[in-house]
Amino acid sequence: MTKRIRKIVLFTIVTTLLTVTGCGDKKNTDTATSNKPAIAYIVANTANSKPVDSSAPIIQDTMIDCAENYGYSFIVRVDGEPELVSSENLDIDPQYKNAAKERLKRDATNKVTNLLQVLEGVHAVNPESDYLEAIRLAAASLRSLDNSYTSRNIICCGSGLGTTGYLNFQNNLLSAESQTIVKLLQEKEALPDLSGITVYWIGMAQTTAPQEKLNPKQSKNLENIWKSVIEAAGGEFVPNDYISVSQNDDTTDELPSVSIVNIPSDDPIVFEPEILEQPEQEEENAFEEPVILGESQIQFVGGKATYLDEESATETIRPIAEYLLNHTSVNLLLVGSTAGDITDESTLRLSQDRADTVKHTLVEFGVDDKRINTLGMGASDPWHINGAGYDETVGSAASSNRKVVLIDANTELAQQLMSSN
Incomplete structure (x- = not known):
């Protein structure tokens, strides 16, 4: 015993x-x-x-x-x-x-x-x-x-x-x-x-x-x-x-082997407009951690880089532009991604075009285009959820993979993404 x-x-x-x-x-x-x-x-x-x-x-x-x-x-x-x-x-x-x-x-x-x-x-x-x-x-x-x-x-x-x-x-x-x-x-x-x-x-x-x-x-x-x-x-x-x-x-x-789970370096990303509405303070950077623009914020026409509702998307992006205009030291990397688990020429091009569309909207609000980098990653972005499929319903798990992620271009993560793609 x-x-x-x-x-x-x-x-x-x-x-x-x-x-x-x-x-x-x-x-x-x-x-x-x-x-x-x-x-x-x-x-x-x-x-x-x-x-x-x-x-x-x-x-x-x-x-x-x-x-x-x-x-x-x-x-x-x-x-x-x-x-x-x-x-x-x-x-x-x-x-x-x-x-x-x-x-x-x-x-x-x-x-x-x-x-x-x-x-x-x-x-x-x-x-x-x-x-x-x-x-x-x-x-x-x-x-x-x-x-x-x-x-x-x-x-x-x-x-x-x-x-x-x-x-x-x-x-x-x-x-x-x-x-x-x-x-x-x-x-x-x-x-x-x-x-x-x-x-x-x-x-x-x-x-x-x-x-x-x-x-x-x-x-x-x-x-x-x-x-x-x-x-x-x-x-x-x-x-x-x-x-x-x-x-x-x-x-x-x-014991039998168990695969290692890669632990992400960043917390789950969400779009919180109230962060962008804070008073101007250069020491506070709203994009030091990744921020996501998902389909619940901006939705594109299926298979295209055109906003499904341009007026709604523009109003969603407006506070981001205002933040950037008030915080001139912040430069952004916009990372586009797609649903499914396949990264090929078509998904890379679509995700790149969607990131470029968001950049174009920011530039129209007066943000200097030299402050914004874009990158299309298809289904290979660090935040991608594998196995979520292609469900077109907004709010579905697949929907969470159709996004544009915004992050300060000077962060270590952004620099790694830009140097390796």
Whole structure:
């Protein structure tokens, strides 16, 4: 028996049960069935993601609660092909529920010890990681139970940085707005059914080498993405601040490979007119970080570099021109991009022409054309979301790839883009 398992035996005697499962203390065996929790544990012991620490209070306490209240426990493995590895009905025959309280507690402790041993033994089998599919499998397992179960919760343990399936962060999803990702999943009918299910997530954004670490802003954005996805699926999202990931990385070299997710150097980009309306202050640069003009701000005729609504586009660009006229030290790079995942001569030309169209509008407002550089990148811009398709609907995931991005030409990123294209 490991030290961790021995700890749980003692822990069950002194612990105060968490309320996250919706269950109170069991005063006697007659009230046990009034709280009957069902819990699914999602375990991502994969390369590039730190393994779960089963001594985490939320894991131990929910397991104890589930065992003492005759609930149901599932354990799902995260890898490239998630699988249900454990399904345990923790109920007992009614005739045994009148046994001595000490005997019932001892039996519950034994069940928890066995469950923890199973959880600690979960390791990835297949390459990559698919958190969304693991959540779908856990939710389906919980929904398969009858109505006698009073709560249904998922405890998800892992970084959340999926590398395959519908929510593949190799597709530059960390550069996208969370609602754009939700729309992408809705378009593909890929959201799981999480109605009536609460998802508690521990270890979010906790990675290990060779995966590059996320900075605090990127970690928060990853959390916001999962929160939006889970809530759009009908569930409730609850992050757990306790860092319940193991510090032992010894086993990662023995696990199937997981692709590295390239971490973007910039935050998701949005067009916020109020930034451009600030009083003139040379020390504040509204374009030090990229700003996007997407289809919700300016829309072009399909396959052309002509505004669909020239008056609306002009009014959208007006505050940008006014900002540049008031901040003469700022020079811009305009990067045009297209939907789909193909970059060829036609998409490069179209994206270049659209960037030039925005430049022409700025020049018409009086901005010196020498202050504006343009670049067409087709579908190869740093903020492109792969796999979004060609949907023409404004606001769709594909729509987010039809854009012109504005950035200060003197930034390191702008200089890199201009020197390499």
